[in-house]
Amino acid sequence: MDKNISNDRKKYLRKVKTNKIAVFITQITIVIGFIILWEILANLGIIDSFITSQPSRIFNTFMNLSQNDLLEHLGVTCLETIIGFVSGTILGIILAILLWWSKFLAKVAEPFLVILNSLPKIALGPVIIIWVGAGMEAIIVMALSISLIVTVLEILNGFLNTDRELLQMAKTFNASKFQILTKVVIPANISTFINSLKINIGLSLVGVISGEFLVSKAGLGYLIVYGGQVFQLDLVMTSVIILAIVAAIMYQSVVILGKIVIKGQK
Amino acid sequence: MKEILEIKNVAKTYQAKNGELEAIRDVSFSVKDGEFVSIIGPSGCGKSTLLSIIAGLEEKTSGEVILEGESVNKISDKIGYMLQKDSLLEWRTIYNNVLFGLEIRKNKNEKQTIYANELLKKYHLEEFKNKYPSQLSGGMRQRVALIRTLAVKPRILLLDEAFSALDYQTRIMVTKDIYKILKNENITTIMVTHDISEAISMSDRVVVLTKRPTTVKKIYDINFEIENRDPLNCRKSHKFSEYFDCLWKELDVHG
Numbered sequence: 001m002d003k004n005i006s007n008d009r010k011k012y013l014r015k016v017k018t019n020k021i022a023v024f025i026t027q028i029t030i031v032i033g034f035i036i037l038w039e040i041l042a043n044l045g046i047i048d049s050f051i052t053s054q055p056s057r058i059f060n061t062f063m064n065l066s067q068n069d070l071l072e073h074l075g076v077t078c079l080e081t082i083i084g085f086v087s088g089t090i091l092g093i094i095l096a097i098l099l100w101w102s103k104f105l106a107k108v109a110e111p112f113l114v115i116l117n118s119l120p121k122i123a124l125g126p127v128i129i130i131w132v133g134a135g136m137e138a139i140i141v142m143a144l145s146i147s148l149i150v151t152v153l154e155i156l157n158g159f160l161n162t163d164r165e166l167l168q169m170a171k172t173f174n175a176s177k178f179q180i181l182t183k184v185v186i187p188a189n190i191s192t193f194i195n196s197l198k199i200n201i202g203l204s205l206v207g208v209i210s211g212e213f214l215v216s217k218a219g220l221g222y223l224i225v226y227g228g229q230v231f232q233l234d235l236v237m238t239s240v241i242i243l244a245i246v247a248a249i250m251y252q253s254v255v256i257l258g259k260i261v262i263k264g265q266k
Numbered sequence: 267m268k269e270i271l272e273i274k275n276v277a278k279t280y281q282a283k284n285g286e287l288e289a290i291r292d293v294s295f296s297v298k299d300g301e302f303v304s305i306i307g308p309s310g311c312g313k314s315t316l317l318s319i320i321a322g323l324e325e326k327t328s329g330e331v332i333l334e335g336e337s338v339n340k341i342s343d344k345i346g347y348m349l350q351k352d353s354l355l356e357w358r359t360i361y362n363n364v365l366f367g368l369e370i371r372k373n374k375n376e377k378q379t380i381y382a383n384e385l386l387k388k389y390h391l392e393e394f395k396n397k398y399p400s401q402l403s404g405g406m407r408q409r410v411a412l413i414r415t416l417a418v419k420p421r422i423l424l425l426d427e428a429f430s431a432l433d434y435q436t437r438i439m440v441t442k443d444i445y446k447i448l449k450n451e452n453i454t455t456i457m458v459t460h461d462i463s464e465a466i467s468m469s470d471r472v473v474v475l476t477k478r479p480t481t482v483k484k485i486y487d488i489n490f491e492i493e494n495r496d497p498l499n500c501r502k503s504h505k506f507s508e509y510f511d512c513l514w515k516e517l518d519v520h521g
Binding site: 190 | 321323340341343346347349350351353355357366367369370371418
């Protein structure tokens with residue numbers, strides 16, 4: 001086999017590979033360069049580390065995770081996000097199925113969905129806190145309010161765009177509406193589900209963090225607000241970085257889950 | 267041969283917000299057991315609508331469709347229907363695609379499954395049983411779609427432009443394959459097509475429709491007097507061009 005590869009092909013493959021490595025090295029260099037520059041500028045006093053914090057102090061705060069309850073707050077945020085994400089996804093799918101099932105219901109619901117979708121849900125924050133109390137419940141409701149409508153619209157749109165020929169084919173075998181749903185519409189929309197999960201996990205985090213800003217009892221969102229108010233920028237920056245890592249891990253988990261599901265379907 | 271299907275004065279008027287549209291005025295013809303009948307007509311003449319009505323997929327405004335003495339008003343288990351696209355489900359294996367109809371009709375018993383397996387074997391698709399549709403060529407996919415339809419043992423098969431999504435060469439080969447399968451299994455078939463040569467090469471009779479509001483213009487008997495007739499040797503026959511000229515003139519929009 002190897003003998004059959006022409007020199008041009010070898011050159012091409014090498015070029016693809018070097019290009020990939022170059023991109024990766026540049027990315028790493030940017031990150032490391034940024035951290036070093038930040039540290040040096042702070043040490044030289046060119047930037048005020050009281051306002052900007054600095055990498056070594058962030059690292060110290062990070063190493064003292066247990067001392068400043070960071071772990072506990074992280075756990076709270078993760079738990080809230082997962083509950084918001086899972087309930088938002090399940091509720092969203094159920095609502096989308098209902099709206100797909102009944103065209104009448106979908107027509108009736110349309111203007112409400114459009115208005116709710118364009119309303120900045122954070123505006124509902126104070127109302128939510130008054131209605132369900134200033135606690136974890138309010139934060140989860142906040143996450144739900146942000147992710148639910150988008151999920152419903154996304155999945156419903158996928159359902160309605162299922163290849164009409166497939167539906168027609170199922171009808172020629174006299175398939176019931178339930179059979180069409182379970183044997184054609186849902187399996188044909190696996191990628192829609194996965195896309196909506198990807199959007200959903202991000203939105204749930206937005207909901208949870210803004211909920212924690214408002215409720216201010218626990219969680220990374222609370223830490224960020226608290227750290228800002230007492231000018232502990234180390235704490236704020238550390239929380240933000242942890243949040244970024246958590247968000248990336250959650251997103252990647254959804255991506256991997258999606259790949260497993262698609263493989264399992266085949 | 268006895269008559270299996272009778273279409274009596276079928277008419278269809280569509281209701282829309284901006285008024286009525288008379289699509290089919292009056293269509294009557296009958297089909298004998300084992301016969302291959304094609305329906306051709308100018309584009310937009312409601313050929314496909316007519317087929318949907320025969321299948322019971324669409325309601326008719328008046329008239330009757332009688333299959334083996336029973337009036338067809340909804341989707342009947344006795345009718346198989348094949349559309350332009352093969353509509354195979356990409357997430358199912360070929361085998362599970364073939365069993366789809368049986369599954370939907372809750373008819374997936376041992377006897378039916380054995381029949382489906384036989385069909386796969388007979389028409390050279392057995393080795394692809396566990397493959398996915400995306401791994402098959404267009405012509406093979408169409409054959410799988412046909413077997414899926416035949417697996418539910420329909421009394422009559424309706425083909426709605428079933429080959430027009432295929433490229434020309436594949437199309438010629440697929441019509442030959444499918445013609446053989448249909449004759450082997452003795453399946454009565456009605457095919458709607460806009461392709462005159464396809465209609466001539468496959469049919470025992472061709473029904474020519476007028477433009478909207480549709481009626482039957484003429485019914486042609488096609489007889490090549492060839493032993494072991496198939497769409498390929500029909501195309502080579504001198505009679506082919508005669509039939510073609512006739513039908514071409516019938517379809518002429520100015521005529």
